Amino acid sequence: MSDLPDHSxxxxxxxxxxxxxQALRDVTLNIKHGLITSLIGPSGCGKTTLLRCFNRVNERYGYVTTKGEIHLLGKNIYDPDVSLIELRKSVGMVFQRPNPLPLSIYENVVFGLRVHAEGEALRRSALDEAVEKALTEVNLWHDLKDxxxxxxxxxxxEQQQKLCIARLLPLKPEIILMDEPCSALDVEGTAAIEELMFSLxxxxxxxxxxxxxxxxxRASDECIFMLLGKMIEHSRTEDLFLxxxxxxxxEYIEGRYG
Amino acid sequence: MNALPASSRFTETPAVRRKLRQEALAKWIFCAMAAAMVVPLLLIVGYLVVRAAPSLNLEFLLEVPKRGMTEGGIWPALIGTLYLVFISLAVSAPIGILAAVYLNEYARDNWFNRVINLAVINLAGVPSIVHALFGLGAFVYAARFGYSIISASLTLAIMTLPVIIASTREALASVPRSFREACWNVGATRWQTIKAIVLPNSISGILTGVILQVSRAAGETAPVMFTGVVFFKSVERGDLLPYYLNEQCMALSMHLYTISTQVPGVQPSIPFATAVVLLALVVIVNATAISLRVYLRSRKKW
Incomplete structure (x- = not known):
């Protein structure tokens, strides 16, 4: 187990x-369990790279070499016995552009179950239940149930992005990674996603x-500022900004560069 | 510039007029070249159809050649071509599609895969007569299939394979990466991603690529002439299964060559009618490919 059990x-x-x-340099940090932690910094500072380390999806984007340790819930995900399939099941990601799969709404939500579950869990009634639960959690059930x-x-x-979040939920993830989840959305969509983040x-x-x-x-509990691949500061959001x-x-938060 | 009266601002100057003349000229040249491409096509098709007219009827398709191929129809050649095309694509399509899936979805950038890529590209550029010789050596002699439909089909398969691989890869690559990302991030394996998302969304492009190879396989003469197609084969009129796979057969492209150059006294409309049938076959196949693509495209949206 981890030495710091309240850190995810x-x-x-x-x-x-x-x-x-070199995209990341000696990054050391602890992200607390159950909070919203935001990664900020100018373009190219390594925020997205760091995020993609947390479910090792970086390795799908070409030749990366990673050194160091990342413990998720106490387990080093760079240990040789880690299954990427199981890791990504527990650590889902939401992208900048909503990327629903070219399937029905229903099939999008149960996609993860179809990928991972076997036998009983794929009964129609179990899937129906999972869809209703996931869509209710992201406030889409009422609008889309018909x-x-x-x-x-x-x-x-906005609905697509919520659906992309709902798609992760039937797998009971522990951690949800979001890569600029609102930058393709308008003001209302952004507000809705932020509200959803608070409820999750x-x-x-x-x-x-x-x-x-x-x-x-406004939307995170803790904030991590990164610059040129290094973590500069990590503190409670209000402290970091004030x-x-x-x-x-x-200088960054004053807008001197970025 | 202050000297310029306001009313003459933004009006044409001599320099502008000169540029507009050049612009018009450039447009006409490009347009003429585009038209120059269409004119010969219309002339060829028109000339063929006019000359072929006396022979163009259903009887011509179903009848066998008569009186030393100077009269009659083209049934044995037509059915032979269908045999060759069907068997060759039945071999090359699965191999080509699966190979392309590997190259596009699994292969990493290492020397082994670079060699495969290079091989595919070079194979696509090999002249058909070289394929013919290869087929002769490999299938007719080495594999002991003899001069037969199977040898000819396999030779055509080798010839169409690299193009099918290339077109399939293109179709696979056109599936947006965001779909794959969505799959990776719920922990789907590559095969699950391919099966659930990539193939269903690229199937129209893949099929189009394969179908377009039909016309190529149907039109080639050299590869089949060396490996299994003969001048003449006696076949029943309208017989759908006239050949065994280990036999030689007739084919439209070869038949056209034979009756145009090798047989004296052929009824003059027959070679033209044969060409029209070959052309029509190609047009029908391409039209099928296009309508299939349109139909499958209309069902997907992103």
Missing amino acids: ITARDVNLWYGKF RLDHKAIGLQL KGRYTLVIVTHNMAQAR APSDPKTA
Whole structure:
């Protein structure tokens, strides 16, 4: 078990290279269980790279070398006995552009179960139940319950993004990673997703990458500022924005660069 | 510039007029070249159909050649071509599609896969007469299939394989990466991703690529002439299964060559009618490919 059981994610000296380019430098951090933690920093600072380390999906994007340890719920995910399939089942990701699969709404929600579950769990009644539960959790059930067989691609962007979150839930993930989940949405959509994040927090640990500092400020409990692959500062969101301890953080949140 | 009266601002100057003349000229040249491509096509098709008219009827398709191939129809050649095309694609389509799935979805960028890629590209550029010689050596002699439909079909399969691989890869690559990302991030394996998402969304492109190879396989002469197609084979009129696979057969492309150049005194409309049938076969196949693509596209949206 982890030495710090109230932390969902613990990274120790994480260094990462894309080919010869070093994208992460000695990142060490502890992300608390059940909170919303936002990763902020200018483009190219390694936020998304770090996020993708947490379910090792980086390895699907080409040649990466990762050194260091990342403990998720006490287990080092870079241990040789870690199954990427099981890891990604517990650590889901939501993307910048909603990416519902070109299937029906229903099939999108049960996709994870179809991928992982066997036998009993794939009975029609079990799937129906999972769909209702997941869509209720993301506040879509009421709107979509009569057209579950429609194409998910036809939904509004906000609904698509909620559906993408709902798609993760039947697998009972522990951690949900969000890579700029609102940047394709309008103001109302953003508000709806943020509201949804608040309702999910507690049961899930949420890590969100955002370019939008105002969003980090209003929608996260803790905030991590990154610059050029290094973690500069990690503290409670209000502390980071009101009293940043590092001058680089202060200059960034003042908008001097970025 | 202040000297310019307001009323003459934004009006044409001589320099502008010169540019517009060049623009018009450029447009006409490009347009003429595009038209130049269509004219010969219309002329060829028109000329063929006019010359073929006396022979164009159902009887011509179903009848066998008569009186030393100077009269009669083309049934044995037509059915032979269908045999060759069908068998060759039945071999090359599965191999090509599966190979393309490997190359596009699984293969990492290492020397082994680079060699495979290079092989595919080079194989696509090999002239058909070289394929013919390869087929002769490999299938007729080495594999002891003899001069037969099976040898000819396998030779055509080898010839169409690289193009099928290339077109399938293109179809697979057109499936947006975001769909794959969505699958990876719920822990789907590559095979689950391919089965559930990639193949269903690229099938129209894959099928189109395969079907377009039908016309190529039907039109080639050299590979089949070397490996299993003969001048003449005695066949019943309208017989749907006239050949065994270890026998030689007739084919439209070869038949056209034979009656145009090798047999004296052929009824003049017959070679033209044969060409029209070959052309029509190609057009029908391509039209099928296009309508299939349109139909499958209309069912998917993203």
